[in-house]
Amino acid sequence: MRWAVRTGQAVAGLSRRLGLGQGGIIGGRLTLALAPAALSELAAGRRIVLVSGTNGKTTTSHLLAAALRKAGPVAHNDTGANMADGVLAALMRAPDASLAVLEVDELHLGTVAAAVHPEVVVLLNLTRDQLDRGTEVRTVAAAVRVALTAAPDATVVANADDPMVVWAVPRGSSAVWVQAGSSWLSDSVSCPRCGQALAFPSSSTSSLPSPWPGAGVPAWVCSSCGLRRPVPTWAAELDLAATPAGPVPLALQLPGAFNTANATMALAAGDLLGVHARQAAAAMAALDAVAGRYATIHHGDHELRLLLAKNPAGLTEILEVLEPARSLLIAINAREADGRDTSWLWDAPLETLADRHVIATGERAADLSVRLTYAGVDHATTTDPWAAIAQLRPGKVDVVANYTAFHQLLGHMRPTPAPTSASHRRARPRSTRPAGAR
Amino acid sequence: MGDSSLTIGVLLPDVLGTYGDGGNATVLVQRARWRGIDATVLPLPASAAPAVGCDIYLLGGGENTAQRFAVSWLDRHPALLHSLEYRATTLAVCAGMQILGRTALDERGQTHAGLGLLDLRTTPGPRRAVGEILTRCRLPGVGLLTGFENHRGLTTLGPRLAPLAEVVTGVGNGAAERGRPPVDGAVTDRIVATYLHGPVLARNPALADHLLQQATGQSLEPLDVPAQERLRRTLIHAAGRRYFRRSRWRTRSS
Numbered sequence: 001m002r003w004a005v006r007t008g009q010a011v012a013g014l015s016r017r018l019g020l021g022q023g024g025i026i027g028g029r030l031t032l033a034l035a036p037a038a039l040s041e042l043a044a045g046r047r048i049v050l051v052s053g054t055n056g057k058t059t060t061s062h063l064l065a066a067a068l069r070k071a072g073p074v075a076h077n078d079t080g081a082n083m084a085d086g087v088l089a090a091l092m093r094a095p096d097a098s099l100a101v102l103e104v105d106e107l108h109l110g111t112v113a114a115a116v117h118p119e120v121v122v123l124l125n126l127t128r129d130q131l132d133r134g135t136e137v138r139t140v141a142a143a144v145r146v147a148l149t150a151a152p153d154a155t156v157v158a159n160a161d162d163p164m165v166v167w168a169v170p171r172g173s174s175a176v177w178v179q180a181g182s183s184w185l186s187d188s189v190s191c192p193r194c195g196q197a198l199a200f201p202s203s204s205t206s207s208l209p210s211p212w213p214g215a216g217v218p219a220w221v222c223s224s225c226g227l228r229r230p231v232p233t234w235a236a237e238l239d240l241a242a243t244p245a246g247p248v249p250l251a252l253q254l255p256g257a258f259n260t261a262n263a264t265m266a267l268a269a270g271d272l273l274g275v276h277a278r279q280a281a282a283a284m285a286a287l288d289a290v291a292g293r294y295a296t297i298h299h300g301d302h303e304l305r306l307l308l309a310k311n312p313a314g315l316t317e318i319l320e321v322l323e324p325a326r327s328l329l330i331a332i333n334a335r336e337a338d339g340r341d342t343s344w345l346w347d348a349p350l351e352t353l354a355d356r357h358v359i360a361t362g363e364r365a366a367d368l369s370v371r372l373t374y375a376g377v378d379h380a381t382t383t384d385p386w387a388a389i390a391q392l393r394p395g396k397v398d399v400v401a402n403y404t405a406f407h408q409l410l411g412h413m414r415p416t417p418a419p420t421s422a423s424h425r426r427a428r429p430r431s432t433r434p435a436g437a438r
Numbered sequence: 439m440g441d442s443s444l445t446i447g448v449l450l451p452d453v454l455g456t457y458g459d460g461g462n463a464t465v466l467v468q469r470a471r472w473r474g475i476d477a478t479v480l481p482l483p484a485s486a487a488p489a490v491g492c493d494i495y496l497l498g499g500g501e502n503t504a505q506r507f508a509v510s511w512l513d514r515h516p517a518l519l520h521s522l523e524y525r526a527t528t529l530a531v532c533a534g535m536q537i538l539g540r541t542a543l544d545e546r547g548q549t550h551a552g553l554g555l556l557d558l559r560t561t562p563g564p565r566r567a568v569g570e571i572l573t574r575c576r577l578p579g580v581g582l583l584t585g586f587e588n589h590r591g592l593t594t595l596g597p598r599l600a601p602l603a604e605v606v607t608g609v610g611n612g613a614a615e616r617g618r619p620p621v622d623g624a625v626t627d628r629i630v631a632t633y634l635h636g637p638v639l640a641r642n643p644a645l646a647d648h649l650l651q652q653a654t655g656q657s658l659e660p661l662d663v664p665a666q667e668r669l670r671r672t673l674i675h676a677a678g679r680r681y682f683r684r685s686r687w688r689t690r691s692s
Contacts, residue, residue, distance in 0.1 A: 136501045190453045190484065195503035197452070197484035340569065341586045343635050346461025366672050369665040370640055371461075374468050381665070 004031050004038055005092055028081070028089030039084060042091040043116035046075070048100045049269050050113060050154075052144065053124025053165070055314045056262045057082065057103040059254065060124060062290040064266040065101040067280035068273060075100040080291055083108045084115070099273065106140050110147035113154065121148065122157045122269050124262070125182060126164040127313040128344070137164060141192055144168040157268045159261075160232040163220055167192035167227060176268050179235035179242075180261035196224035236264035241277065243267065248277045253288040255321040292410040301394035302327075306410065310338065310402045312347035318400055319352055326396040328353070331362035331385050331405035338403045342367040350375040359392065361385045362405045385409060443476040444653060447492030449534075450500075450508055452483045457588065459498030459531050461637035465646050466494060472661055475654065490517045493653040494527045497534030499589075499635060502544055505533045512537070512553055523555055527653040528629045531638060532589050535623065535631035536560045539593070556624050556631060557596030563612050566590045571608025571634060572677035573622045576600065580644045583622075584673040585634025593633075599624050602632050607681045609633075628652075641670060 008031030031038050049068075051061040058080045065076040075094035077086045082103045090102060104112045106126065113121065126141050145168045148156060152172055159165045160177040169175050191198050200220050221228040235242040236257070240249045241264040250263055263284050270280040289295035297304045305326070309315040322328060334342050342364050350371055358379040360368040369381040382388040385405070389397065401409055448455075448463050463479045470477035482488040484507070500508065512519060522528050528538075536542045539558040542550050571587045583603055593611040595601060601611065602623030610622030610633055623632035630649065632638060639646040643666055647658055 138501055138503060190504055190507055195507040197507075199485070341457075341588065341635065343458030343461065343586060343637055343640075346458040346464065346637055346640065347455075366665065366669040370663075370669050373663060373665045374461075374464050374640065376468075381668075 005042070007031065008038075008089075009092055028085035028087070028092065031092065032085055032088055039088045039091070039112070039115040040117075042088065042095075043100070046091075046098055046100050047273060048102065048116050048118045049120040049122065049273065050109065050116070050118045051101065051103045051122040051124070051269075052106050052109050053122075053159075054106065054127045054129045054140075054311065055317070056124045056258060056265075059259060059290045059293065060122060060262040060266050061101045061103040062287060063263050063284045064122070064269055066283040066287055067266060067270040067275050068099050068101060070279050070283055071273065071275050072099055073097040075102075077102055078291065084111055087112055087116070107143055109144055110150065113147050113151045118151065118154045120157060120269050120272050121151065121154045122265055123148075123159065123165050123168065124180070124265060125159055125162045125313070126168060127162075127311065128347075129311040129313075129339075138192060141165075141168040145170055148173055155272055157265055157272070159265070160230045163198060163222075163227065163229075164192050166230060175230070176234065176272070177230045177232040178261075178265050178268050179232040180265055181236060181257060191222035191225060191227055193227045194222065194225040196222060198222050198227075234264055234268045236261040241267050241281070243271070243277045245277065248281050250281055251285040253285065254290065254294055256317055257320070258317040292406070295410075299389065302389055302392060303396045304389070304399050305396070306406065307398060307400045308403070308406045309400050312344050315345075315348040315400070319349065322398050322400075323396070324356070326398045327359070327392045328356055329359040329361060329385065329388055329392070329397055329399050330368060331399065331401040331409065332360075332365065332368045333363045333402060333405040333408075334367070335363075335404045338405075345371045350377060353377045359388045361388045362401070386412075443478070444470050444494070444650075445478055445480055445489070445492045446494045446496065447480045447482050447489055448496050448498075449482050449488070450484055450504075450511065451481045451498070452485075453504045453511075454498045454500035454508055454533060457499040457532065457635045458637050459496070459534075459635060462496050462498070462529060462531070462639040462646075465637065465639040465643070466496075466650060469643065469646050469661060470650055470654075473658055475650075484511055488515055488518050490515075490521045492521070492526060494529070494649060495522060497528065497530040497538070499532035499534060501533075505537050505542065506550055508533075509537050509550065509552060519553065519555070523628070526628065527649055529639070529649055530629060530631040531635060532587075532591075532633050535633065536591055536593065538629065538631060540596075542591075545590075556626070556629060557599045558593050558624055558631075560591040560593045561613075563590050563592040563609075567609035567612060567633075569608065570673070570677055570680070571610060571622070572606040572674065572681070573603035573608070573610060573634070574606060575603045575642075575645065577602070577625065577630075577645075577648055580642070580648055582606070582674055583632075583634060583638070583645060584641045584670060584677060585632070585636045585638050587633045588635060589633055591633075593624075595621075595624055599626070601625070602630060607677050640666070641673065 065074045068074045075090050075097040077090035082105045087102045141164045149170045156169050156173050156175045158169050159180040161182045198220050219229045240247045267277045293308045295306050307318050309318040334340050354376050360379050360381045365381050365383050372379045446463050467477045467479050537552050538555045539552040540554050541559050543561040545562050568588050571585050573583045575583050592613040594613045601621035602625045605620040614620040
């Protein structure tokens with residue numbers, strides 16, 4: 001096994017030096033091919049937390065890793081490589097870390113959990129995501145349920161407000177329930193267990209329930225099979241976390257109610273590993289960007305804030321943190337990693353942008369443009385995001401992008417220092433086309 | 439409903455709303471309003487008794503559990519079924535089409551009864567059909583339909599039920615008879631059924647206008663929505679390229 005790890009590390013290093021990538025996946029993949037047992041051997045003796053769910057895996061694992069570093073070195077797949085090879089690569093990179101925070105794709109949770117024997121599994125939410133791959137939400141929830149059933153020693157930190165999550169946690173598991181809210185219940189208004197309609201007593205019947213933000217989270221229940229919202233012991237409030245030991249202020253730099261929820265889930269997980277919530281919250285407050293998300297980048301005359309939104313639930317959340325004073329650019333692609341189907345754009349309430357001017361961009365700008373037209377949103381369409389940014393008035397810009405569009409922007413971004421004088425040189429990123437080119 | 443107002447009922451948006459098909463309601467209501475027709479969207483969730491007087495009903499795609507729930511729910515509301523059968527105009531997409539049929543077989547081999555409004559039967563196919571689909575609509579004036587399909591159903595139409603379209607590229611109903619071109623969906627004087635998501639009306643405004651004309655009994659003047667025309671050109675062009683690539687490959691390998 002040792003030589004397999006060393007070979008993998010050598011290849012990962014080579015990949016980094018050649019500029020092919022960050023080496024995370026190739027090194028891990030090679031080691032796994034050479035020694036399939038490598039993952040469980042590298043995990044042995046460590047205290048491991050797995051973080052899974054549709055949205056917020058990367059952010060939550062970054063928040064948790066920041067908190068756990070108070071207790072010692074932490075192995076962490078911080079780039080979001082969240083299948084077995086990426087997880088293995090993170091453990092290879094930090095051989096001496098006794099703690100590990102590993103984000104894991106929902107459909108790979110079974111494989112990874114069986115190999116690493118996690119002490120804690122954080123389950124954030126389960127909503128529709130990239131449906132063209134043919135995996136529907138209930139199928140994903142069922143796979144998570146099988147994974148957790150096979151890991152009875154793990155404590156599950158789970159979102160009590162998401163019926164799909166509650167169903168995915170098997171009855172025998174020890175669970176810490178968190179009131180983490182949900183801005184997206186459209187996937188679980190029928191009971192995940194029996195298919196009958198769920199009752200959300202405090203919501204009106206004419207529209208979908210929207211319990212977040214605010215305190216009135218409906219205590220949903222299935223009148224047919226009895227599946228119901230468990231009583232949470234932790235709760236995400238507006239800017240604090242209610243913990244069993246009292247309220248803890250959060251002071252996060254990351255925006256939005258959903259990040260308060262992510263942080264509360266991370267606090268509950270950290271608590272299980274012995275990091276006090278106050279101490280953890282202080283570490284989390286230092287984070288201002290997560291793998292490029294929320295990063296502020298100075299680019300020529302513009303200060304860009306990068307926001308990732310890859311599915312309707314994520315986009316709905318991001319729409320809530322947009323700042324009206326900033327220009328707004330939305331970049332949509334539909335490559336393999338994004339899902340080839342753009343119809344998810346119709347599931348997010350883009351009508352809320354009706355008083356904004358939007359720049360629609362990305363490889364599928366045309367699909368976005370039709371959506372915005374029918375939402376009554378004034379917009380301009382430019383396929384090339386760099387040309388689009390160049391046309392914006394100088395100042396702050398919110399850039400919302402889905403997965404590959406986000407990484408194209410991030411990868412081609414040449415951050416320049418904040419301008420100090422009026423006569424600064426104009427930065428020209430690699431991909432900039434002549435001004436006005438379409 | 440009212441004389442000059444149009445009501446679009448979205449059936450079970452909480453149960454059958456998995457694939458962006460709710461966008462079809464947005465397209466219909468806007469295309470009506472842009473022509474000065476007063477129109478509203480009425481969500482008809484499982485928790486309440488449904489309105490039975492809507493002019494247009496929409497049934498979207500959903501997962502297996504959701505489909506069975508939808509059949510039992512619709513069965514409990516005979517006045518609504520009567521509207522769908524004799525009075526209103528209905529667009530049924532994917533699972534929505536399957537549940538309007540006679541029977542549907544699930545992956546475990548169990549047969550489930552449908553509502554029987556359309557003479558069609560669905561069985562699970564060998565693999566999931568996922569990807570862009572281009573069809574030629576049989577309704578006069580509608581032309582090419584572009585969509586995204588994502589299903590595992592093989593749908594067979596009864597002898598007197600007409601398909602909505604012939605498939606140019608993609609799978610569609612999938613259960614083609616020997617010597618006949620592959621087809622998608624089904625159409626009657628009241629119901630348009632198809633496997634196309636996208637949402638289908640966002641990509642194909644002519645089909646949206648067909649439904650609106652059917653429901654209002656008026657002939658509607660054309661609308662100019664440049665964004666939609668650009669999207670259609672791009673998608674149809676891309677589908678055409680795939681078609682020619684495939685046929686060239688076929689010629690070479692034969």
